[in-house]
Every structure is written in structure tokens, then in C-alpha cells.
Amino acid sequence: MDGKRQQETLDYYCGNNMARLRQIAYPIFTHFGGISAKDYDEFYSEANRTVWSAAASFDDSRGEEFEAFLKSCLSRKFKSLMTSRNRVKRIADRMCLSLDAPVEEEGGATLGDVLLSPFDLETELLIETGAPSGSRMEQYLERLSRKQREIAALLSEGYKPSEIREQLHLSEKEYSNHMAMLRSYENVSVLF
Structure with a gap:
């Protein structure tokens, strides 16, 4: 043409x-x-x-x-x-969730902070160093989310609830929800 x-x-x-x-x-x-x-x-x-x-x-x-x-x-x-x-x-994967996604009910917490995980860094380190594991306290801690383990660690160090809420940036409701999970029969029954 x-x-x-x-x-x-x-x-x-x-x-x-x-x-x-x-x-x-x-x-x-x-x-x-x-x-x-x-x-x-x-x-x-x-x-x-x-x-x-x-x-x-x-x-x-x-x-x-x-x-x-x-x-x-x-x-x-x-x-x-x-x-x-x-x-x-x-194609966008609409079913995929990010562990960094914020959780609405938990204030500033992310999904990774709230989810229970079978992997525990402390346990892995104890195994690596040869320290004994398998105690009831370790089983109890394995059942908790990362945020709940942080609360338990701060409580064992003698921090007051108001100090824990301030340090972990938790509202009173979030703190009470985490404490309820720490005290729940399902989790505490492992200790006895």
C-alpha cells in the first residue's frame, strides 16, 4: 500500500x-x-x-x-x-493474607503478632544449645501467641499491667483479652 x-x-x-x-x-x-x-x-x-x-x-x-x-x-x-x-x-491472589496486615480488633497489632504458631524461636535455640526442653511451662508457652508470650514474660519480670500496656502499646480491652487467653483452662490445663 x-x-x-x-x-x-x-x-x-x-x-x-x-x-x-x-x-x-x-x-x-x-x-x-x-x-x-x-x-x-x-x-x-x-x-x-x-x-x-x-x-x-x-x-x-x-x-x-x-x-x-x-x-x-x-x-x-x-x-x-x-x-x-x-x-x-x-491475576491478583485475593485469598492470600500478609502477616504484616493490621488486625482491627487488636489496635496496632499485626496478624503475625496474634496468630498462634507451632514454631518457637526460644525452643529452637534451647535445642541448638542443648538445654533440656519438654517441661510443662514450655508446653504452656507454645500454646500462646507471640504477644501473649511477651505479656507473660513481662509479668514474670514483675511489671504492672499499666506498664505492660504502655510498653506493648495495648488498650485495656486488648490487654484483658490477652490475659483471658493466658488464664484460659485450655492453656492452663497443661501446667497441672
Whole structure:
């Protein structure tokens, strides 16, 4: 396609706010489904780029109409765009939670502070150093969250509740909830 004819073709498809290109592109990309109205701009922009590259690579001597060639180019382009958008690595994992996510009921605490974990750094260090383990107190501490172990450690060092709340940045309600877990029968029963 010569330069003048190429410019006329581009004016026809891209002129008047891409009216003709929109008429051709809309049925092609809606055929794939799963596209919301907010994504239409992205597909129309891709159609605009495709019409420019199709006009540059179109060969008049093959006896084919430009519009049929353009439709096949758009179909392939939209199919590859949908494939790349739906790849697993590009889909946001909505079920994944971060341990650094704040917990609303716990004030400034994070999910990692509140969750019970079978891994205990102190126990691992005791095993590494060869210190005896397996006492009832260790079993009791293993059942507690990190924040509850911190409270228990501060209580054993003689801190007052107001000092503990201040040091760990806890509200009275949070502190009382943690203390209730420290005193719960489920946890305390291990000690006897």
C-alpha cells in the first residue's frame, strides 16, 4: 500500500473519533467475554495500534480487502491480549493474607503478632544449645501467641499491667483479652 492510500485508510478508520474502527473492534473483543466496560479503552487503544501496523504491513497485490485483513489482525491481537491478561501470574491472589496486615480488633497489632504458631524461636535455640526442653511451662508457652508470650514474660519480670500496656502499646480491652487467653483452662490445663 503506497503512502497516500495508507493515509486515506488510516483517516477512514481512525477519523471521527475512530468510529469505523470501533464498529469493527467492538464485536471482536466482546466475543471473548469477561471484559468490563472499564477495559474498553484499553482494547480500543490496542485496536488503534493494530490498524497502524496493519496498514503498514498490508500488501495490495494479494487481492485481499484491507478490512478483512484488519479483522483477522484485530482478532489475533485481542486473543493474545486476553491470554496475557488472564495468566495466573497476572491475576491478583485475593485469598492470600500478609502477616504484616493490621488486625482491627487488636489496635496496632499485626496478624503475625496474634496468630498462634507451632514454631518457637526460644525452643529452637534451647535445642541448638542443648538445654533440656519438654517441661510443662514450655508446653504452656507454645500454646500462646507471640504477644501473649511477651505479656507473660513481662509479668514474670514483675511489671504492672499499666506498664505492660504502655510498653506493648495495648488498650485495656486488648490487654484483658490477652490475659483471658493466658488464664484460659485450655492453656492452663497443661501446667497441672
